Amino acid sequence: MKKCINRMSLAFPAASENEAFARAAASSFITLADPYINELAELKTAVSEAVTNCVVHAYRGMSTGMIYMDIKLFSDRTVYIKIRDKGCGIADIGQAMQPLFTTAPEEERAGLGFAVMESFTDRLRVRSSCGSGTVLVMEKALQEKMLDDDQRDISDKSGRKLGACSPVR
Numbered sequence: 564m565k566k567c568i569n570r571m572s573l574a575f576p577a578a579s580e581n582e583a584f585a586r587a588a589a590s591s592f593i594t595l596a597d598p599y600i601n602e603l604a605e606l607k608t609a610v611s612e613a614v615t616n617c618v619v620h621a622y623r624g625m626s627t628g629m630i631y632m633d634i635k636l637f638s639d640r641t642v643y644i645k646i647r648d649k650g651c652g653i654a655d656i657g658q659a660m661q662p663l664f665t666t667a668p669e670e671e672r673a674g675l676g677f678a679v680m681e682s683f684t685d686r687l688r689v690r691s692s693c694g695s696g697t698v699l700v701m702e703k704a705l706q707e708k709m710l711d712d713d714q715r716d717i718s719d720k721s722g723r724k725l726g727a728c729s730p731v732r
């Protein structure tokens with residue numbers, strides 16, 4: 564059975580400078596699971612899109628608001644990311660998730676945030692209610708790590724470990 568082996572929670576104001584902060588914090592935490600570089604890049608981009616949506620859309624017309632980010636690492640190498648706001652909510656989630664749909668075309672928003680989150684994770688779930696906010700959960704299973712050649716456990720015929728730097732006779 565999969566077990567949560569590490570977790571973190573953050574709360575920060577929905578300010579645009581915190582987009583970079585959230586991305587860096589998520590990256591730093593997920594790095595503890597030793598992901599491949601492309602997996603980490605995908606998760607960082609998905610987090611950026613989710614947090615940007617909270618900054619840009621959730622608290623539109625409101626003076627301020629908070630963003631909550633929880634990340635869990637599981638024993639089966641699944642990464643679980645929850646990003647939540649207490650903003651305006653999404654009236655029609657199905658429509659909002661359609662590629663190219665945006666309620667802010669005048670700001671040159673591409674309407675691709677959800678499409679990016681979907682394609683860079685294994686699972687995306689969105690719950691929202693008008694006036695009380697949005698909860699977004701993304702999950703991604705990291706690949707098993709292959710040992711690099713220089714980290715391989717090299718043993719001779721007797722079972723004695725030679726290690727990467729041992730002379731081979």
Ligand SMILES: Nc1ncnc2c1ncn2[C@@H]1O[C@H](COP(=O)(O)OP(=O)(O)O)[C@@H](O)[C@H]1O
Pocket residue numbers: 612616617620621622648650651652653659660664665666667672673674675676677678697
């Ligand atoms: N956290 C959120 N709170 C309120 N509305 C949101 C939120 N996230 C997304 N939306 C809505 O869903 C739409 C689509 O989001 P997205 O695919 O990221 O495209 P974009 O951000 O470019 O508009 C947004 O235009 C907005 O109306």
Ligand SMILES: [Mg+2]
Pocket residue numbers: 612615616675676677
């Ligand atoms: Mg977006």
